[in-house]
Amino acid sequence: MKKVRTRSPDSALVAKRRREIVLVSTRLFVKKGYDRTNVRELSDALSMTKGGLYHYIGSKDDILYLILDFTSKAQEATFARIRRRTKKLNRQEALRESIRIYLQGVDELQDMYNFLNHVIVNLKPQQRKTLFASEGRITAYFETLLKDGIEAGEFKVDAPTLTAHNILMAGNVWANRRWFLRKRYTLEEYTVRQTEAILQMIRCVDGS
Amino acid sequence: MKKVRTRSPDSALVAKRRREIVLVSTRLFVKKGYDRTNVRELSDALSMTKGGLYHYIGSKDDILYLILDFTSKAQEATFARIRRRTKKLNRQEALRESIRIYLQGVDELQDMYNFLNHVIVNLKPQQRKTLFASEGRITAYFETLLKDGIEAGEFKVDAPTLTAHNILMAGNVWANRRWFLRKRYTLEEYTVRQTEAILQMIRCVDGS
Amino acid sequence: MKKVRTRSPDSALVAKRRREIVLVSTRLFVKKGYDRTNVRELSDALSMTKGGLYHYIGSKDDILYLILDFTSKAQEATFARIRRRTKKLNRQEALRESIRIYLQGVDELQDMYNFLNHVIVNLKPQQRKTLFASEGRITAYFETLLKDGIEAGEFKVDAPTLTAHNILMAGNVWANRRWFLRKRYTLEEYTVRQTEAILQMIRCVDGS
């Protein structure tokens, strides 16, 4: 967890301002690209001055890091919600619900996912690792769910790792190909259809 | 098709040089990002001088366009190959073969796909349209294939448009998530597994 | 004597705070340079807030002036001590004692001398004059002492002005070349040796 320099000792204010910075910057970055959005545009959009912005960050690149951190935390929260809400469900229901919650989480963070996908090339190795780790935990969760199901004889799926990855990709795609998907589906429709497609893939044994 | 300025009258030479420019630039852009790769680095990697490079392009942004053009043409070539090679196949075989050829095409152009994915945000509307159009033709092809199959009673799939899109996404993901997939699968393995998954999704009626 | 703005009416407090400001700032300035030490670092080192610091000074440049003033006053005090303590000594003894007291004064103010030497270029003409005047008085004192000695037949020295200047330089060097001298000599050793060297230069007639 990299430390971002601040010139302010008021940590509540810093947190508040950084939240604004993350939300507004992400929106601009998605629109114009990171390198083509200059600090002036950022500070204008934030109703700050350039100097003011630099009270809460050490450099423009730090914003990248803050977005990354924000996203990781939100992703972890999504993951926690998934585990909490699927505890009492049977395996198939747990899978459906997990996908639903996951896609909802992606939808809420779509700007972040969209942006991070574009700038991943600019991230430093450590930062990249953070991003992958957080994602990896969810992939591993789905993988385990599938493998357990296979073992229990409930699912029939040849490549559970790839299928888990495909589930995550369904989310990735929802964030990154809005221009195509949003014209055709609401989140609910997309969720239902992709869920069905995935359940097809794993050939649920109970009669499907 | 935007015209890229050249200072050279020898159009064969221009084409040859531009091909090099596209291949080498894409490699660098994927590694460092478009905005962080400067013209000096490009010309060095091309064993040209800066002035020399500007004989074949009008501006740095033109390289973007050349890459886009190169990719579109290659994609059209892939598409042409798909149609040529699937003419005499039955519908299910045509689908398998189409996916195979498509993924092979993506694999060959993976740097381009990777790069275009990162800079799509920087493209001008016209350029974006070019990219989407080319992609759209392949999506439409798969969609038609699926719908025909449904009509003929061979496939059972609820959302053929989304499924066609998912097929393209299988390619997209192969190009953009190399770090995850390449560690686990060869192109052949990936092709086989994603093909099987897709065929599951469309519940081919002939018993598979 | 330039007036430094203050926002506090309590002149005793102002004097106390300014003394701290001078001592602490000089230390920082010697370490990092005046222009590379920012007001935040100063106020931190002083356990003040930036606003607090500005209650006792009108601008950062004022600190320069305060240091200058502090140094001039201390130098005058040294000079006064020299005259007081050499009143009853014979000419040669007076010279020895003057050098000793002078070098001791330099040693106590070494940070200030060191710093002023580095920033002399940034001083305004008026401030420069203050510094030179104070130094000039001591040079003149040594010059007179030497000239009197020559007239009285006690000293033989061709260039009393230059010799007086050389004496001051012995102090200057002690402050400004610490890295060389401190490794080799204590103040006492340095004083003794330079005194002997100077006495050699002026060929004291009484046989020493």
Place this chain on the structure above:
Amino acid sequence: MKKVRTRSPDSALVAKRRREIVLVSTRLFVKKGYDRTNVRELSDALSMTKGGLYHYIGSKDDILYLILDFTSKAQEATFARIRRRTKKLNRQEALRESIRIYLQGVDELQDMYNFLNHVIVNLKPQQRKTLFASEGRITAYFETLLKDGIEAGEFKVDAPTLTAHNILMAGNVWANRRWFLRKRYTLEEYTVRQTEAILQMIRCVDGS
């Protein structure tokens, strides 16, 4: 020997431009101070544009290094000249001539000495070491000359190291206290008088 980045492959041109940069920058830095001379002023004084200046340096701080390098080399040249011209002289003549050549060298480089004296605080340890090393070699030369003379019974001096240091300080002072010395002495007068003073200090045995 730190490498200074250049954007030009023409090393003769680079050397020529850097020489101009060193000479002009030093003059400005001595007048206004390093941190208060901005790159615009430098490039104006050099009849270059800001961008043009950066073809030959990597950063403003590199100019510091170039000045340092220039000075070290010139100092080495002075040192070489001293050894060459004193080979056939007796010890006392060698000392006189060495001092003369050394002071002449300082006079030619007075801006550089003056400047380096002011910014020594900004130098990185490695750069500082370069400066000290070059100076140290000359100090050591004088020290050896004195010690040999003592051993041979020609000189009588209690602290040869300090005396050698004092000789160098005579040069240092000539560069750094121009405002005082230039009003009173020409280089020749200064040389003669300081030489005499130094010879007094070492009590040359042959009749002085």
Place this chain on the structure above:
DNA sequence: CATGAATGAGGTTTCATTCAT
């Protein structure tokens, strides 16, 4: 009072592009 958030001018540096040679 005392605080420190805010200001915004001005600093250094980069880089796509031109054009004299």
Place this chain on the structure above:
DNA sequence: TATGAATGAAACCTCATTCAT
């Protein structure tokens, strides 16, 4: 034709100083 020096706009970032709280 081919070169790379030169341009200068624009980027990121710092910091002395002010002033609402």
